[in-house]
Amino acid sequence: MNGLDRLHSAPPVAALTKGVVRLLRIRVWLAEHISPSEWQITLFWAGLVGFLGGLSAIAFREGLDGLHWLLTGSPGGMVESFGHMPNWRRLVTPAAGGLLAGVVLLLGRRITKGGSTTDYMEAIALGDGRVPFRTSIVKSTAALCAIASGGSIGREGPMVQLSSVLASLTGRWRRLPVPSLRLLVGCGAAAGIASAYNAPIGGAFFVAEIVLGSIAMESLGPLVVAAVIATLTVRVLYHATTLYHVPSFELNSVWEIGPYILLGLIAGSAAPLFMHTLRLAEKGFRSLRLPLVLQLVLGGLIVGALAIWYPEVCGNGYSVTLAILQGDVAWKTLLLLMTCKAFATAASFGSGAPGGVFTPTLFMGASVGYLFGFGVHQVWPTGAADPQAFALVGMGAFLAAASQAPVMAIILLFEMTLSYDIILPLMLASTFAYFAGRSQMGESLYAEFMRRKAEHEPELRMPTISLGQLLRPNPPTVAPEATFQEVCNAFISSRINNLYVTGPDRRFIGVVSLHDIKPFLGQPDIATGVLATDILREEFPFITPDTGMPEALAAFTKHEIERLPVVSDAESRRLLGSISKNDLLVALTEARHQAKTKAAAKTAEADKQANAA
Amino acid sequence: MAFTLPPLDFTTVSLTGSTMEAVVRELFDPLRNSSLVLDSKQAWVDLVARQAAGSVALDETVAVPHARTGAVKRLVIAGGRHVNGVPFDEKHQSVRLVFLILTPKERAAEYLRVLAALASRLRDPATRSRLLTAGTSDEFARLLEDRAAA
Structure with missing residues (x-):
């Protein structure tokens, strides 16, 4: 060779x-x-988290319907079920739910063995992105009992928590670094909101605005994907449609803008009052020094007692809000109902029933808006031709002030009603409400909640991410x-x-x-x-x-x-x-937000001291 | 993709060494005193180190002793032929075409580029056999210089 x-x-x-x-x-x-590429993979996992979030929302709703049927013997809506019950049963059912929720929480403490009580918001904003699985399941089950039995509290809270815990598990399985894990938990939260309200844009902006504090595309992109997939999942599997079907509203005269701005200012002042009531109730319950189970039973009894006269106070207030928007509730009834509902929500929330206050906030906003619009209409018909439109705008304004997230409030309202004509007064009123609320309470429902949590658990406070x-x-x-x-x-x-x-x-x-x-x-x-x-x-x-x-x-x-x-x-x-690079960009976006929050907290603290002096 | 092979800086068709080291030294010696190599000691050390790290044979017939070294500012290439064949390592016992390549340290892909150009020339059996039978160094160098003329 x-x-x-x-x-x-x-x-x-x-x-x-x-x-x-x-x-x-x-x-x-x-x-x-x-x-x-790396960002495509991020979006893929965001999509998967959205899908899981949609499934968990469906599972929670099914569980809620099942338990509601067991407790009330009626498959219908909350208010309808309570309306058909004898008085004694109206009184007892929420209390029984409180008892169940308390027992679940007590038993849960044994399983979780004093583990952290981190919820999704802390996990994203303060913690390392780890949402504890067992605690979340226990909390959500307790919430299921409290809500199914008529507690005056929102179902979106546990839905978001469940969706977030699944996101956290997914991220931990993928061994994501902390900032990416937090972002994925954020995707879970966005998916939760999106599937609870059938509102993908609102869900994405809720997390971007309140929790991450940024609408940079690095974080908003995955949030949008998660929210959209979650919404699609719920729509396809559950046939969900627009949440609040409303008659078409429009700006009847340019003169209406004045009353709308005034409504914004009123809602902006009323929202802090409502939040304050909730906080007072919490303090009041705590001062009784009752065991947790009894505290929850007492909260249930108060709701039940109010339900004897007004079964409408039960549940998250969705059906009544709908009735207000349709103009089916007389103003005198509504005035009484609003007061009772505020008490009922304070009782449920104050007694420690786990759940959200989002939907009850919308109810309060609709009531305030309608009553104001009705009042204006009586004295100056041109200024408020349609009080129901004022109810809708009131919802957005109240939510903007309570959550201190006006962008999210405007978008969420628009998505829930798909009523574009109302967007002009809605934007104005929400903005005015936001500023009015901010000057009154200094911090939002969520900011305050997180600050208190951070005070109790100093190790959670403002972790600075190192390389x-x-x-x-x-x-x-x-x-x-x-x-x-x-x-x-x-x-x-x-x-x-x-x-x-x-x-x-x-x-x-x-x-x-x-x-x-x-x-x-x-x-x-x-x-x-x-x-x-x-x-x-x-x-x-x-x-x-x-x-x-x-x-x-x-x-x-x-x-x-x-x-x-x-x-x-x-x-x-x-x-x-x-x-x-991706992880670094996400971490930097976060760091900017943290610096802003820190500065805001410092200013608030300084203001407080100045006022005290 | 076609890569251009730079002209050989030095050529010999009469390599005689009986070991790899002797042959590489034969090719390297003329470069030692040329202005192309700034630090011949360093260049030699780098060449030897690369040979110790792993085989430099391309196939049964061809070997490319080479190094990336700080001792050159531009690519330096010397080619030679051994009439009888010399063992380079266990698997390559009769290497006859040897190309010594020195590339500047900072250019990572330069060696690959020259190697690809060289390999594409040598893929042609006619060129290969003419290299093996070329009478003079000039003829040897020209065969690689311009494929069309060859």
């Missing part, structure tokens, strides 16, 4: 190498044409002596663009860039003469765990890379892992 013949009968090792190089060529082609926390350990590496085949194998088995080359003691030496070798993948016959060291980029940037976030971001903007290697220190350069 002469030299030439030998050349063409390649030995098996060389053939194998060529095979691997060809495989890498296919993988690069796929990566460029089909394979998802070390974003680190993903064990990136694939090769030795400088690695053959071209080994390099190709590493690129095939993991989705990276730069393969880290490390020496003894994991010392970071440089990278082999897929970009560099890509043009040569069509020539597998060169592979045998190439080692990693031949194609190494030594001047690749790296960071250490104590690098500041701005410096890390600067490194990302200077070089077009998706990941940066993290080494122990510039001297020994021991490779610890890598951080991704």
Whole structure:
């Protein structure tokens, strides 16, 4: 055999190498044409979380209907069921629900063994994105009992909690770093709101505005995907439609704008009052020093007693709100009903029944709006031609003031009613309500809740994310002596663009860039003469765990890379892992929000001290 | 994708060494005193280190001893032929075409580019056999310089 013949009968090792190089060529082609990028993967998981959120919302509603039927013997709506009950049963049913909820919470304490009580909002805004599974299940089950038995409290709270816990579990299973985990829990919350109110935009903006404090596309994008998928899931599987069917409203005369602004100011002042009542009730119940079960039974009894005269106080207030919007409730009845409903919500919330106050807030807003609109109509018909439209605007204004999230309130209202004509007065009134509310209460329902929580659990307070926390350990590496085949194998088995080359003691030496070798993948016959060291980029940037976030971001903007290697220190350069640009951007968005919140808290504290002095 | 092979800086068709090291030294010696290599000691150390790290043979007949080194500012390439064949490692016992390549340290893909260009020339059996039978160094160098003329 002469030299030439030998050349063409390649030995098996060389053939194998060529095979691997060809495989890498296919993988690069796929990566460029089909394979998802990092943000696409983020959106995929957001979508999955949205789907799970939609399913959990359906499951919760089914559970609620089942338990409601068991407790009341009626399959209908809350107010309808209570309307058909004898008085004694109206009194006893919410109390029985309170008893059940209390027992569930007590038994739950044994299962959770003093574990954290973190809920989704803390997990996103204060904690590490871990929503405890058992506690959430216990809380949601207790909420199920309290709500199904007629407690005057919203069902959206537990729905959001359930959806968030599923998101947290998904993220932990994926081993996401803290900021991405928080974002995914945010997606869960957005999915929860979206499926509870059939309002995907509102759900996404609720989390963006209140919890994350940013509408940067890095965080809003995944929230939108989760919310939309959740809404679609509920629509397809549960045939959900627009929540509040309202007659079409319009601005009858430009003169109406004045009363609408006034309504905004009134709602903005009334909302803090309502929140204050809820807080007072909570304090009042606590001062009784009753065991939790008895406290919940007492709360149920108060709701039950009110239900003897006004069964409308039971539940989240949805059906009555609907009746107000249709103009089916006389103003005198409504005045009484609003007062009773406020008491009932205070009793449920104050006694510790787990659930949301979102929907009750909407009820209060509709009542205030209608009563105001009716009053104006009596003295000046041109100023308020249609009091029902005022009810709708009142809902948005009240919610904007109570939640201190006017954008979310406007969008949510629009989505729930799909009544576009009302958007002009709605926007104005919500904005005025927001400012009026802010000057009165200083902080929203949610901000206050989180501040109190942070005071009780100092370790939760404002964690600043360090680069070390974003680190993903064990990136694939090769030795400088690695053959071209080994390099190709590493690129095939993991989705990276730069393969880290490390020496003894994991010392970071440089990278082999897929970009560099890509043009040569069509020539597998060169592979045998190439080692990693031949194609190494030594001047690749790296960071250490104590690098500041701005410096890390600067490194990302200077070089077009998706990941940066993290080494122990510039001297020994021991490779610890890598951080991704995506994780860093999410963390920076958060850090900005935290700085803002901190500054706001400081100002509020200073104001308080100044007032006290 | 076609890659252009830069002209050889030095050529010899009469390599005689009986070991890999001797052959590489034969190719390297003329470069030692040329202005192309700024620090010949460093360049040699880098060449030897690369050979110790792993095989430099491309196939049964061809080997490319090479190094990325701070000792050159631009790519330096020397080509040579061994009439009888010399063993480079266990699997490559009769290497006859040897190309010594030095590339600047900061250019990661430069070596790959030259290697790809070289391999595409050598893929043609006619070119390969003419390289093996070329009478003079000039003829050898020209065969690689311009494929169309060859």
